[in-house]
Amino acid sequence: MSKPVVAIPADIREIEGNVWHATPNQYVRAAVKGADVLVFLVPALETGNDVDGILDHVDGLLVSGSRTNVHPSLYGREATEADGPFDRARDATSLPLIRRALERGIPLLAICRGIQELNVALGGTLANEIHEQPGMWDHRKPDTPVLDEAYGIRQKVIVREGTCLASVLGAGDIQVNSLHRQAISRAAPNLAVEAVAEDGTIEAVSVIGAKAFAVGVQWHPEYWVGSDQPSNRLFAAFGDAVRAYAAAKQAVAQRSAAE
């Protein structure tokens, strides 16, 4: 059996005067090296997405981070200039993919913007510029041109006992990186909070009653896959879930062919 396939919804980026569908290499590298899967990038389309047509060809969904923010209109709020930058095509592509992947039992790992999209897709809300709130830590991307510094491990997160994440990483404290201005404000009804920062920021969730692995994290495990044990374990667990889904799908196809 060939390796299973994971879809990564792309961002819209303007590069050298042209519009690109793009995702940073760190997500592709982590999926290939950490989860041992093949990767398909999904173009970001504001309309015309064939969600089932895409998901028919994949065994997992990896929703990446991005400097852009989910549009507030998607969680019932008026958008202001301060809520940007936006990527409406990304929103229109990833939110339906998240909802439908969960319905079909396709494994999901959502990272940073991805956990925020997961929350909004299921009916939750987001808070912006969280560092401006009293008692909140500054979770923003460090102001440095050096990526290893920007993604440096610098924050404690407490993984709760008895959670999906605890089964992968163990319960208790882990050290993670942090590059976000927004965070989950009201968690969607069917999301379980799995990890929090010391200032109460929700750092990880899982989907209650999910048919398969369905986890979102606010930090960036993809960046240190290969050298950081929690990152390695999370992507290995995601890869195992993707392989299980692919094997089950192939077994169904073989039974149908034999009938």
Ligand SMILES: N[C@@H](CCC(=O)NCCCC(=O)O)C(=O)O
């Ligand atoms: N825009 C959201 C999500 C942040 C995120 O995904 N960060 C990763 C990319 C960082 C970068 O390249 O700037 C938020 O700010 O909360």
